[in-house]
Amino acid sequence: MQRDPPTGKITIIDIARAAGVSIKTVSRVINQEEGVGDETRARVLEIVATMGYRPNVSARSLSSRRSYLIGVIFMRVGAYHYVGEVQVGAMRACRRAGYHLVVEQVLPPEAVGGVQGFAEGLRDARFDGVVLTPPTCDDPEVLAAVETAGLPYVRIAPHREFERSPYVFMDDRKAAREQTLRLWNMGHRRIAFIDGPADHGSAARRRQGYIEALRDRGVEPRPEWIAKGEFLSLSGFDATERLLALPERPTAIFAANDEMAVGALAAAAKHGLSVPRDLSVVGFDDTPTAEAAWPRLTTVHQPTAEMAEAAVEMLIDGFGDERFRARVAARQLDYSLVQRDSAAPPLA
Amino acid sequence: MQRDPPTGKITIIDIARAAGVSIKTVSRVINQEEGVGDETRARVLEIVATMGYRPNVSARSLSSRRSYLIGVIFMRVGAYHYVGEVQVGAMRACRRAGYHLVVEQVLPPEAVGGVQGFAEGLRDARFDGVVLTPPTCDDPEVLAAVETAGLPYVRIAPHREFERSPYVFMDDRKAAREQTLRLWNMGHRRIAFIDGPADHGSAARRRQGYIEALRDRGVEPRPEWIAKGEFLSLSGFDATERLLALPERPTAIFAANDEMAVGALAAAAKHGLSVPRDLSVVGFDDTPTAEAAWPRLTTVHQPTAEMAEAAVEMLIDGFGDERFRARVAARQLDYSLVQRDSAAPPLA
DNA sequence: CATGATTACGACAACGTTGTCTATGGGTGT
DNA sequence: ACACCCATAGACAACGTTGTCGTAATCATG
Numbered sequence: 072m073q074r075d076p077p078t079g080k081i082t083i084i085d086i087a088r089a090a091g092v093s094i095k096t097v098s099r100v101i102n103q104e105e106g107v108g109d110e111t112r113a114r115v116l117e118i119v120a121t122m123g124y125r126p127n128v129s130a131r132s133l134s135s136r137r138s139y140l141i142g143v144i145f146m147r148v149g150a151y152h153y154v155g156e157v158q159v160g161a162m163r164a165c166r167r168a169g170y171h172l173v174v175e176q177v178l179p180p181e182a183v184g185g186v187q188g189f190a191e192g193l194r195d196a197r198f199d200g201v202v203l204t205p206p207t208c209d210d211p212e213v214l215a216a217v218e219t220a221g222l223p224y225v226r227i228a229p230h231r232e233f234e235r236s237p238y239v240f241m242d243d244r245k246a247a248r249e250q251t252l253r254l255w256n257m258g259h260r261r262i263a264f265i266d267g268p269a270d271h272g273s274a275a276r277r278r279q280g281y282i283e284a285l286r287d288r289g290v291e292p293r294p295e296w297i298a299k300g301e302f303l304s305l306s307g308f309d310a311t312e313r314l315l316a317l318p319e320r321p322t323a324i325f326a327a328n329d330e331m332a333v334g335a336l337a338a339a340a341k342h343g344l345s346v347p348r349d350l351s352v353v354g355f356d357d358t359p360t361a362e363a364a365w366p367r368l369t370t371v372h373q374p375t376a377e378m379a380e381a382a383v384e385m386l387i388d389g390f391g392d393e394r395f396r397a398r399v400a401a402r403q404l405d406y407s408l409v410q411r412d413s414a415a416p417p418l419a
Numbered sequence: 420m421q422r423d424p425p426t427g428k429i430t431i432i433d434i435a436r437a438a439g440v441s442i443k444t445v446s447r448v449i450n451q452e453e454g455v456g457d458e459t460r461a462r463v464l465e466i467v468a469t470m471g472y473r474p475n476v477s478a479r480s481l482s483s484r485r486s487y488l489i490g491v492i493f494m495r496v497g498a499y500h501y502v503g504e505v506q507v508g509a510m511r512a513c514r515r516a517g518y519h520l521v522v523e524q525v526l527p528p529e530a531v532g533g534v535q536g537f538a539e540g541l542r543d544a545r546f547d548g549v550v551l552t553p554p555t556c557d558d559p560e561v562l563a564a565v566e567t568a569g570l571p572y573v574r575i576a577p578h579r580e581f582e583r584s585p586y587v588f589m590d591d592r593k594a595a596r597e598q599t600l601r602l603w604n605m606g607h608r609r610i611a612f613i614d615g616p617a618d619h620g621s622a623a624r625r626r627q628g629y630i631e632a633l634r635d636r637g638v639e640p641r642p643e644w645i646a647k648g649e650f651l652s653l654s655g656f657d658a659t660e661r662l663l664a665l666p667e668r669p670t671a672i673f674a675a676n677d678e679m680a681v682g683a684l685a686a687a688a689k690h691g692l693s694v695p696r697d698l699s700v701v702g703f704d705d706t707p708t709a710e711a712a713w714p715r716l717t718t719v720h721q722p723t724a725e726m727a728e729a730a731v732e733m734l735i736d737g738f739g740d741e742r743f744r745a746r747v748a749a750r751q752l753d754y755s756l757v758q759r760d761s762a763a764p765p766l767a
Numbered sequence: 768c769a770t771g772a773t774t775a776c777g778a779c780a781a782c783g784t785t786g787t788c789t790a791t792g793g794g795t796g797t
Numbered sequence: 798a799c800a801c802c803c804a805t806a807g808a809c810a811a812c813g814t815t816g817t818c819g820t821a822a823t824c825a826t827g
Binding site: 430431432442443446447449450474475476477478479480481482483484 | 782783
C-alpha cells in the first residue's frame with residue numbers, strides 16, 4: 072500500500088543500512104541476544120545512539136508477542152494514597168527495564184460489569200504480566216480472570232493461598248509487635264489496640280503482633296483493651312471513646328492504621344487529654360495523614376513503593392522463565408518504625 | 420516463519436471465514452467504517468460477539484499508527500490523593516472508548532534525567548495523546564517535549580498560556596468567593612485567609628476570590644488577615660498561630676487547601692479553642708483528609724476525577740480532527756460546596 | 768589435511784491488522 | 798437499451814519488528 076511519504080521516523084532498516092549489516096543483526100544487538108561479534112555490536116550500538124533510534128513497540132510486540140506493558144490492578148483507584156505509592160515503585164522498575172505501566176481497575180462488586188469488564192480489558196491490553204494489589208489479590212474472580220488469560224502475575228500482600236503465585240509482603244505481625252514493645256519500653260503498661268475490619272488480613276496480623284508482644288512481657292491482653300474499628304477515622308474516634316471510658320484507662324493506644332489513630336487524637340482532644348502528655352497514640356502505615364496530623368503520628372512505615380517495585384521486578388525477571396507460576400517465590404520487605412510526636416512515656 | 424502451533428487465539432481471519440466475507444469487511448465493521456451493508460454488518464457483529472473476538476492491539480496500531488494508549492503525566496505520583504482521583508476519571512473515559520491508560524512521570528527537576536528520560540518514554544510509548552496534570556501542564560520543558568513528539572494533549576487546570584492547547588478547569592476564584600460568603604452569611608465578619616505558595620496559580624485565584632467576596636460586602640480585607648502558607652499542614656498550623664495572636668482575633672479561618680485547614684484545627688486545639696464553637700475553619704479541595712479530620716472539614720469539592728475524565732474525552736474526540744491543537748477548547752467543570760462540621764455561626 | 772563443531776551473520780517469512788485500489792452488481796436517467 | 802454511478806466488498810501490499818533456518822567462515826581435533 073502506498074502510505075504517507077517518508078515519515079522521518081528512523082527504523083531498524085536505517086540503522087542496518089548505516090552499519091552495513093542486516094536488520095536481523097541490529098535486532099540482535101537491540102535485544103541483547105548473542106551471536107554478534109564485539110566489534111559489530113559496538114558499531115551498531117553507536118549508530119543507534121547517534122541516530123536516536125527507538126524500536127517501534129507495536130511492531131515489536133506483534134512479532135514477539137510481548138507487549139512491554141505491565142498492568143497494575145486496583146479495586147478502588149480513587150482517594151487512596153496507597154495507589155500513588157504503588158505506582159511510584161512499579162514505574163521505577165518498569166522504566167529500568169523498558170516497560171510501561173498501565174493502570175487497570177476492577178470495578179468493585181457493586182458496580183455494573185465489575186469483573187466482566189475487567190476480564191475484557193485484560194484480554195485486549197495484552198499485558199506481559201500484571202501486579203495485583205489488595206484486595207484484588209485475594210479476589211477469586213480476579214485471580215481466575217488473570218489465570219484464564221494466561222498472564223503471569225505477582226501479588227502484593229496477599230492474605231490467602233500463598234502457594235498460588237509469587238508475591239511480596241512485609242511482616243505486619245512482627246512490626247506490630249515492635250510497635251507495641253516500643254510503647255512498653257517507654258513505660259506504658261496499659262496499652263490498648265484498635266482493631267481493623269474482621270476480614271482484613273493485615274489487620275488480623277497486626278492484632279496478633281500486639282497480643283504477642285504483651286504476652287512476651289508476661290501480660291495477658293485484656294479483651295476490653297482490643298476495640299473494634301473499621302480503618303476509618305470515625306471508627307477510631309468511637310473506639311477511643313470506649314477505651315477512655317474504661318475504669319482502668321489505657322495510657323497508650325495503638326491503632327491498626329493511621330486513619331483510626333487520627334480519630335483517636337480527636338477523641339483525646341475532646342476529652343481534654345493532651346497527646347502525648349496524657350495519652351500516647353501510635354498508628355500504622357505511615358500515610359501522609361500521619362505527617363499531617365497534629366501531633367504528628369508515631370507510626371510504622373510500610374514500604375509500599377518498594378513492595379510494588381519488587382513485585383514488578385519479580386514479574387520481569389520471571390519472563391525468561393517457563394512455568395513462571397510454578398516457581399512460587401516470595402519476597403519480604405522491611406518496615407521501619409517512624410518516631411514522631413504522638414508517643415511519650417506516661418506521666419509518673 | 421514456522422511459529423507455534425495454533426495458539427487458539429481467534430483472529431480477524433476466523434471471523435471472516437465464519438461470516439463468509441473478507442477480512443477487510445470485518446475490519447470495516449470493527450472500526451465502524453461505512454461501506455458495509457446492514458445485513459452483513461449485523462452478521463459480522465454477531466459472530467464477533469459469539470466468538471468473543473478482540474482485535475490485536477499491536478497489529479492494529481502497527482498498521483494504523485494509533486496505539487489506543489493515552490498517557491497521563493504527573494510530576495510526583497506518590498503520596499498524593501490527587502493522582503488517584505485523576506486516574507479514576509481518566510480511566511472511565513478511556514474504557515468507554517476502548518483506550519488504555521498509561522501512567523508516566525516526569526521526574527522532578529532535582530532528579531537525574533528529569534525531562535530527558537520523560538521525553539524518551541514519550542517517544543517509544545507511542546501514545547495517541549497525553550493529559551498533563553499540574554504542575555507539568557505549565558512546565559515549558561514538558562510542553563516542549565510533548566509538542567516535539569507531535570502529540571495532541573489536553574491540560575488540566577493550567578495557570579498560563581491558555582491559548583496554547585485545549586484544557587479543562589474549574590473556577591477557583593468563584594468557588595473561593597462563595598466559600599468566603601458562606602462564612603459571611605453565617606455571621607462572621609472577621610474572616611482570615613491562609614494563602615498557598617506564591618507560584619501556585621490556583622492559590623492566587625483562591626485568594627482573589629476571598630478578597631472579592633469581602634469587597635463585595637464592603638469590607639477591605641486587612642493585610643494581616645492574609646497569612647502566608649505553603650499548602651502543608653504545618654504551615655497551616657503556624658499561620659493560624661499568627662492569626663490567633665492578632666489583637667482582633669478572627670472568628671473564621673479559610674485555608675486555601677484542606678491540609679492547611681487541618682493544621683489550623685490543630686492550632687485551635689492547642690489554644691483550647693473548640694471548632695466550630697469558638698472558631699470556624701474551612702478548607703478547599705475536599706481531599707480524604709477533609710473527611711478524616713476532626714471535626715470533619717467544611718470545604719469545597721474540586722471535581723478532580725471529572726476534570727480528568729473531561730480531559731480524556733476532549734483528547735479522544737479531537738483525534739478525528741486534523742489541526743487538533745489549533746482548536747483551543749476549554750471545558751469548565753463545576754465545584755460544589757461541602758457542608759460538614761467545622762464551620763458554624765460565631766458566638767454572639 | 769579432512770572432518771566436525773562453533774561462531775557470526777543474513778534471507779525470508781510471519782505476526783494481525785489497516786490503507787489503497789479495483790471489481791462487481793444493481794439502480795437511475797435518458 | 799445504453800451509459801453511468803453509487804454502494805458494497807474483496808485483493809493485496811504495507812506497517813516494523815522478531816523467529817526460524819541456512820550458510821560461510823573460523824576453529825579445534827585426530
